[in-house]
Amino acid sequence: MKTFPCSCGITLYFENFHCMACGATLGFLPDHLILSPIEPLPDGSWRALAEQADGKRYRKCRNYSEQDACNWMVPVDDPDDFCLACRLNQVIPNLEKPGNRELWIRIEQRKRRLIYDLRRHRLPVYPKSTFPDIGLAFAFLEDDPNEFEFHVSHGSSQILTGHANGLITINIAEADDIEREKMRLQMNEQQRTLLGHFRHESGHYYWDRLVADGPLLGVVRRVFGDERLDYAAALANYYQQGPVANWQQQFVSAYASAHPWEDWAECWAHVLQISDTLETAVAIGLAPPEVLAGSFADRIDHWIELALKINLLNRSLDQPDPYPFVLAPAVIEKLRVVDEVISGSGFSP
Numbered sequence: 001m002k003t004f005p006c007s008c009g010i011t012l013y014f015e016n017f018h019c020m021a022c023g024a025t026l027g028f029l030p031d032h033l034i035l036s037p038i039e040p041l042p043d044g045s046w047r048a049l050a051e052q053a054d055g056k057r058y059r060k061c062r063n064y065s066e067q068d069a070c071n072w073m074v075p076v077d078d079p080d081d082f083c084l085a086c087r088l089n090q091v092i093p094n095l096e097k098p099g100n101r102e103l104w105i106r107i108e109q110r111k112r113r114l115i116y117d118l119r120r121h122r123l124p125v126y127p128k129s130t131f132p133d134i135g136l137a138f139a140f141l142e143d144d145p146n147e148f149e150f151h152v153s154h155g156s157s158q159i160l161t162g163h164a165n166g167l168i169t170i171n172i173a174e175a176d177d178i179e180r181e182k183m184r185l186q187m188n189e190q191q192r193t194l195l196g197h198f199r200h201e202s203g204h205y206y207w208d209r210l211v212a213d214g215p216l217l218g219v220v221r222r223v224f225g226d227e228r229l230d231y232a233a234a235l236a237n238y239y240q241q242g243p244v245a246n247w248q249q250q251f252v253s254a255y256a257s258a259h260p261w262e263d264w265a266e267c268w269a270h271v272l273q274i275s276d277t278l279e280t281a282v283a284i285g286l287a288p289p290e291v292l293a294g295s296f297a298d299r300i301d302h303w304i305e306l307a308l309k310i311n312l313l314n315r316s317l318d319q320p321d322p323y324p325f326v327l328a329p330a331v332i333e334k335l336r337v338v339d340e341v342i343s344g345s346g347f348s349p
């Protein structure tokens, strides 16, 4: 993630609503992918003050003006009340219920970062409400405590985080740190993060858009294996038997060994995570800007070095390794293929 300059000269961060120094109101401009100071106009719209925006007028996203849950803007000639990220919401949690608002705000924050990532890579973001067949949508659902007893006693599961036909479902318990850590331990995972869920599930969505039935299917299948393998049986097998032996040699995570689709989604999530973190490293002076324009091999070399440093810094702070993964050569090849699919998608922003 980049940082952004305020008119007053101080550095602004993606999540900010106001400049901490001069107090300016801020808005993220999805068409320019920048956070900009904005000034109110007499007609109720806002003028973006960042130079790139060239004085363009915007409205605040409805989740900004009414909820303070979003800091994104909508171009003034766009008829939608919601910004590019919020218009993807199909279901949000019941905000009347105590605690849900805090969880929802965390979820929206991660979702906006995902949408930023996708647009930065020039991946198409079409709302499902306008494009039912190829669009993307989100449902943020919670387990019904009344139904919970029923499900448990019948051995079936709660709301599952997942993707189907462009709809990404996130169980809002994933935004609760204690609940998520419990699930991480239960599933025996090295890492489980809210943003990681968004990245992983978006990988399934873009498989459908960029790989399935397209010219890239052959090369992806050669590297990830044949996805026609029975998915339900493969997952059932994974949960019964655990990952394949020595999975570290072939897979980025144990779960990636469950099925080629999961392998793809796990690698997709890593590529987004790595490129976002490298962009941050450049923005804050921890890596030279050339890294971002370099070859995949150069970026990965840089990443491996940087990830080790971040892990070591965290050990000094007695925190767990933020990147507890080993990237074997076969895994790096998979990441390279994902990176190529992303950079070759060629959609204009």
Ligand SMILES: [Zn+2]
Pocket (backbone or CB within 6 Å): 006, 007, 008, 009, 010, 019, 020, 021, 022, 023, 024
């Ligand atoms: Zn300022």
Ligand SMILES: [Zn+2]
Pocket (backbone or CB within 6 Å): 061, 062, 063, 064, 070, 071, 072, 082, 083, 084, 085, 086, 087
């Ligand atoms: Zn919004």
Ligand SMILES: [Zn+2]
Pocket (backbone or CB within 6 Å): 200, 201, 204, 261, 262, 265
């Ligand atoms: Zn998955």
